[in-house]
Amino acid sequence: MTDHSGWEVVIGMEVHVQPTTRTKMFCSCAIAPLNAAPNTHTCPVCLGLPGVLPVINKAAVEACLKTAVALDCEIPRHTKFDRKNYMYPDLPKGYQISQYDLPMSHDGHLDVGEQRVRIRRVHLEEDTGKLVHAGDKLHKAWESFVDLNRAGVPLMEIVSEPDIRSAEEARDYAMALRTLLRTVGASEADMEKGQLRAEPNISVRRAGSTELGVKTELKNINSFRNLYRAIDFEVQRQIEALESGHGVVQETRGWSDAEQRTFSQRTKEFAEDYRYFPEPDLPPLELDPAWIEELRRSLPELPEARRRRLVAQYGLPTADASLIAAERELADLFEGAVRAGADAKPAANWIIGEVAPGGIVPTITQLADVVKLVSSGSITRDQGREVLAESIRSQRSAAEVVAERGFAQVSDESELEAIVREVIADNSKAAADYRAGKKQALGALMADLKKRAPQANPSITNRLLQKLLG
Amino acid sequence: MPLSRDQVRHVALLARLGLEPGDEDFYAEQLSGILRHIDRLQELNTDAIPPTAQVVEVAATLRDDEPRPCLTQEEALANAPAAVGGRFRVPSIQEDA
Amino acid sequence: MSDPTHLTISELRHLLDERELSAQELLGLHLERIEAADSDVKAYLRLTSTKAAEQAQAADRALRDGSAGPLAGIPMAVKDVLCVKGVETTAGSQILKGFKPPYTGTAVQRLFDAGAVMLGVTNCDEFAMGSSTENSGYFPTHNPWGLDRVPGGSSGGSAAAVAAGEATFSLGSDTGGSIRQPAALCGVIGMKPTYGRVSRYGLIAFASSLDQIGPFTRSVEDCALVLQTMAGHDPLDSTCADRPNDVTRGLHDGVDKMRLGVPREYFEVEGMEPGVRLAIQKALNTLESAGAELVDVRLPHTDYGLAAYYIIAPAECSSNLARFDGVRYGMSEQDAQNITEAYMKTRRKGFGAEVRRRVMLGTYALSSGYYDAYYLKAQKVRTLIKQDFDAAFAGCDAIVSGTSPTVAFPIGSKTQDPLSMYLCDVLTLGGNLAGLPGISVPCGMSDGLPVGLQVLAPQWREDIALRVARAYELAADMRVEVALVD
């Protein structure tokens, strides 16, 4: 984290999200898998052939409305699509169907922990195709090749106000947005798969100053880690540029993963003038309030609300609650396990300590059983880990695994006392040393005990040893 | 309002229309002539008039999210002036290459 | 039996049903007629004889086993802006030379399904931009009534084909008058439906908010039949309305007690020829004697229609034509330093002068700083023009006027002055701006050239326009003559 003392960072986020749909935005082509051969998922419409017309995908509209509702946006009665005109080889029609002055929704907000980021608008548009270039680098390419499988894939554009003040806030915003989108089922929002593309607009200004500095927009960032790094780098670059008196140029900059730096992407977009005008091939879209109410009602509990509830209802520490609420799967697992009889705090610890890092999520019963067995002392924590892993692997109940491994602890005092006496007898020297005050001698006795009776409940045998030696 | 040569060059670039010798004068003269007629629109006070983008009242119909068969790669590329490896070929997209 | 290439659909239906003629014989006669006449008329850009032979064969089969559709075996010509799978479709432009669509548009498909036989693709102004078919990227078409004259446009080839007996009916597209004006100049019937009546899927777009597909025929009844066959909701066109397809309702009910509006402004337009005004006046008298009541109506913003049209149509076309970039189809200048240069070379070479003029005009009208003064202003004036018609229809059932201020003019006489060419559409483009159905029926001659009577009706009231046209046809004992017979 670089030092920005004396400077304030101002960041607005433009995030493009691919809603979960089976088909494209304006035609019935199936969404192509990442490994699909080029130009195998196209039709006359998304190829932009002469004479074709767009037809709106209902599922994309629904996903966008769900997102808008979840972001507490205002949703107008009528919305419309517009043409954004510019010619580029990955844009078959020579214009992108997007939304200009009547977006699907506007003026919402997303709470990230204690911080509120205002949402300016959420609208629907279509993605472009993919270009590959001859030559390793864009600026060396002498020819390019176009694959239109992605052309016409639906995109939600989520634009925030410049309310973000640091690289980590930006990253947390993006992650919170991902969780929200997954929670409402609007998108998988997988950054690596390009389902969520974050483009921060960054400027810096002297602390206390009120007018905004010159901003740059960052593109091709493919992970939350790089989102953080790219912004951190760009902020430092801008501060240095300003402090050295060079100033900042308003431009689009790319993030180079290899070089871990941003670079200017000036593709000489001379006098960019998109000549927006209403898409004449699509009548205005009426958004029935009843439909929106229906969506609002069917919305699941949102991550931020759930985080608060986990603290209030189960007394979890805020940090733990945030971690668990951040993944719907984990939160469901937690509450399920508690409902199944596991104690809240240990259940949370197991999820944070064992499940979250491992990535493989057990069933509610599997986790609940292990947590209960450990808390009741019938198996050790280490055995619990093993049982959990094995029951996930072999899809068996914790009980079965415990039985198979013979993990069930012996807690019967008389049974254990007999063994302890044997151990003391067979280790007379260690016993003597202990009695003579060499407390560490107890270790040797415990070790031998563990060898003879691995299932012995350690807390009981420990107590017995000290009693019989004392 | 008549169109200057600079405007003609700018608009031609936006429209991605090449200019050959004589084109600038051709457009400047002819478009100015048409615009002279069009400028009569300014006589009308339309402050209180809503714009009409679509003249017939039709509400957009939404399509069910059901996939339909796509074209094959061969069909998609059938009319392509230049195609390589299943993709459309275009000259460098770098402006100052 | 009189020459089948002169007959109407309903007359041919009778002959086909009675087995006095087979679809394949009918096809043969038309190919002969085309062979004989088209070297003079040049209505066709390309013939689709193989497809026609297959369709005619299928039609004969259907006629035998009684499964024949309403248009079984009827020879049809298709304007070069309508996509037909596997048939070279170029919108009259060099930039689309060789383009073969992998799909067939909805309107044409419905006519195929009804048994129509496609003879070929007809010439038109490039991307339907023009009123004389002189802007074709291939060659001009000649008017069968005077070979030194234009057939009108942009659907000049389709109008001329029907007028010269080279097809029983044909399809055109009408954005500012491109069906009605050539119908008038070639002495045939042509109709532009309500915007949204016929699916535009498969129609190469000129101005999306104005374009409609419509028929050219030799009788009003044929016109109603063809329209009925291709009209109706299409899930592939969101602007195509889902509403009853009732265009033939009351076709023969006549005009008795009907109120026909006569807009003074449409008789005072610039360049209105006395001969045309006279023919129209006669036609109005005929309708009156058939029982119609003629009433004065006003269309006060008529003088602004052309200006609004020449912002809106070019603005939309500048965007619609952006896809012609030489990447996926059509002409392509691959020899370029970079993509922008390739675009500029390809489009400069592939588009003709009129198309480039309109793309420039439309780009300018939408560009930042001019949007409000031009595009937005034009949209507001469009509202005023729509309101003019609403007010007029409050006082009448239909509006009658000339279709074109002039008869067919000599080839080359207007090509130097775009504005004079644009003025050909002053009486028709109002109907496009307001989305109205309009039909043109022949109503006599002036200097040996046909004059057209235009009937405009309220939105979705094709039935009224057709009913008035049919009443005139009957009262005037009008029969579409085939020209160029020696």
Ligand SMILES: [Mg+2]
């Ligand atoms: Mg966008």
Ligand SMILES: [Zn+2]
């Ligand atoms: Zn598609």
